[in-house]
Amino acid sequence: MHPVTKVLVVLAALLSIALAALTIAFTANAERLRGDFVNEREAAQAARDAASRDMSAHSEERNRLRSEIDSLHNQVSEMTSRLDGMQRENSRLLAELRTAESASLAVQAQLDQLSATNETLSNLIARYRDEVTSLRESGLRFAQREIGLSDRVSDLSGQLEVALENNRALQEQLVEVRDQLAAAATGETVDRDAVARPSMPIRARITDVRRGPAGDLLVQIDAGQNDMLRAMMELSIVRGDRFLGKVVLQTVDIAASVGKVDFLGLPATEIRSGDYVISVIQ
Amino acid sequence: MTQLGMQLPGSHGRRMSASMNVYTALMFVACLCLLAAVVVVYRAGSGIAPEGQPWKTHPAQQPVRLPGAN
Structure with missing residues (x-):
């Protein structure tokens, strides 16, 4: 093997080792x-998911907060308007308070004036009471005096009536005596048994005057059997204190009677309704 | 090698001196490729290895720290 090849092999091995590492x-x-x-x-x-969830939660929270903010804004607006209304009401009430205080002062002044007036009137009333008391005492004295005078007048009136009655009785007796004298002069006798006089005082009013069938003057009075009257009773006709004539009862009812008028020779006078008939006082 | 009849390159026997043959060239090319691969892996490893040292690995319980990254 060539040395270069060996070197290359070694180099390749080393590079392989290095490459492997x-x-x-x-x-x-x-x-x-x-x-x-x-x-x-x-x-x-x-994180994105969490962020999206947070975003959605944040959005919901933001929407909720926005709605809450809107509601709070509305509340603030409402409170502001209510505050304005209350301030206006407060101003109005303060003005009314001042007005009421002024009225109270005026009323107090009126009360003071009325108190002074009341005191003055009380003094006047006291003086008037004293004056009225004295006047009442004077009036009482005058009334007592008047009562005494009235009693005296009543007594005198009674005496006057008695005197008038006596006068009428005397006139009747005078008429009777005159009749007796006339009868004695002519020789006639008066039948006194047919005519009777009431045994108690009678006073009745003539209610009707008319002529009878025979031309006699008849009168109707408002007394009858209830007043102890009976037929053939003789009563006197008077007008005030004037003697007019006599009436002899013909018919007597319960509460009314009719009698014939006898002028006893006196000039005939007009007998009217309203004249009275009385009994001769025994 | 002698059984194969001295037909392959490099099979001249013990008497002839060695010479460069195709295997040498192949080795040379392989070395070049290995060198290139080492260089490429070195550069890539430097980008992801801690402190830019490609033969180092990141500790297991510690966070990864890349060279040049914040």
Whole structure:
């Protein structure tokens, strides 16, 4: 074998050994790099997945935060408007407070004035009460005096009535005496048994005046059997304190009677409704 | 070799001096190819081996550090 060939063989062997070593190292490193590359790729993919999930979560969170921000903005706007409204309400209430305070001062002044007026009126009322008391006492005295005078008037009125009744009775007696004298002068007798007088005082009003069939003057009075009247009773017709004539009852009902008028020779006077008939006081 | 009848190159016997033949050329070419392969593997290995030394490998429990990379 040529020495060059030997050298080349040795060189080839060495290069082979070197190549083998380098190839082994290269292969190991390449394998290591490939593994790391795969791991890195997987890690990157995982990171991308995680990032996408984070992005989606972030997007959702961002949307949620945006919606929350919008709602908060709306709330802020609403609160701002409410605050403005409350501030306006506060201003209005403050103005009303000042107005109320002014009104309160005015009312207090009115109250003070009314208190002074009340005190003045109380004093006036006290004086009026005293004056009224004195006036009432005077009125009482006058009333008592009036009562006394009234009693005196009543007494005098009663005495007057008695006197008037006595006057009428005397007039009737005078008429009777005159009739008796006339009868005695002519020789006639008066039948007094047919006519009777009431045994108790009677006073009735003439309600109707008319002429009878025989031309006699008849009167109707508002007294009858309930008043102890009976037929042929004789009553006197008066108008005030004037004696007009006599009436002899013809018919007597329960509460009404009809009698014939006898003027006893006196000038006939007009008998009217409203005239009274009375009994002769015994 | 002697059984083959001295027909192949290089089979002149013990008496003749050795000379360069085709095998020498083939060896030369092989050496050149090996040299080229060594050079290529060296350059490639330098790119991925730690510290640019192609006969070194990355430690198993440590992160990979490429030469020239941050």
